[in-house]
Amino acid sequence: MDRVAEILAEASAEVVEPRFRALAAGEVMEKAPGEVVTVADREAEVIIGRRLRELLPVPVVGEEAVAADPDLARALHSEPAVWLVDPVDGTSNFIAGRPDYAVMTSLVRSGQTVASWIWQPATATSYTAELGSGAWRNGRRLTRTPAAGGPAAWRGALKSRFLEPELRRTLEKNAADGFGEITPGRNAAGVEYPDVAEGALDFILYWRTLPWDHAPGSLLVTEAGGVSARLDGSPYRPEAPGCEDGLLVAADQESWDRTRAVLLGRWRTGRPAAGR
Structure with missing residues (x-):
């Protein structure tokens, strides 16, 4: 190591x-x-x-x-x-x-x-x-403590660049209405994942998930006590480009579940189609 x-x-x-x-x-x-x-x-x-x-x-x-x-x-x-x-x-x-x-x-x-x-x-x-x-x-x-309070108190990032327009509008509206603060992120997964692991962010929703971007940080977050999972709840695994999209990273399982519910609303809950 x-x-x-x-x-x-x-x-x-x-x-x-x-x-x-x-x-x-x-x-x-x-x-x-x-x-x-x-x-x-x-x-x-x-x-x-x-x-x-x-x-x-x-x-x-x-x-x-x-x-x-x-x-x-x-x-x-x-x-x-x-x-x-x-x-x-x-x-x-x-x-x-x-x-x-x-x-x-x-x-x-x-x-x-x-x-x-x-x-x-x-x-x-x-x-x-x-x-x-x-x-x-x-x-x-590093030990990530559970997210405090409820969604209205949480700070997260929504990475919406590669989302389909209709889904982007839905997620952005749900995020604005449901959480304490939403940021666009810091344009570097190697900075954003540590922000979740150390408590500066409570969650991040990514869409395009290139493996070299997400494998390092996903393991960091999960080994610190957080969750990194596809939107259907399956644990993150590194995939070749174009194979999988949609990844929600959160402080703990409860905040992952509640964040997903707020963001998706009534949008279908199965594995999403790739948004390019």
Whole structure:
């Protein structure tokens, strides 16, 4: 666990942090419509992937490698173990010079996340989690207390970018009417999940759930005592892009159940169709 945390911090110090607020012309590219990447993302992924394979020689499913070759993500289902790597989570924040970004990896065995690591360079904060063993912040055990009061007192984030328009309107209205405060989030799962684990947020509803974004934080939250589950109640498992959408993360099971009820209202409660 410690060595992987060191690998993330080392790669960050080598190629990510030196470019924070110092990206040169030509070091930011569009990899897909509306999706950007930097040289820091690409270089960090190469370094992290190589060093992880020295620890455990299994396939590395990295965000940038999958962008170039989507078939690489099949390893999540075809291989007994894989490393997932998000070299710069919150790339838009990184480009804009905002400190809400992270470097993340997780280890997936037989389709289940068994260990995860999140490094937040701006605050030199390391989050780690191991299945069945707990979650930590800089070596201190994290325990998420249940959400206090009821929905009218809770603070949450609604990530609505990839929602179908009708469902977006429904969820936004229900959220505005039912909760104490709703934020748009911080544009970085590696910052948002720790916010739930440490109590700054009581819940988050995500829609698009790319595995490198959600495997690390989901394990962190659940090992701290929270819940990360699909809208039909099934526990989160990392899926290849496009396989699953809709994920509700909450402080505890009761707040998960009540948040889901408030957000969905009368919307059907089975597994939702993908919203693109």
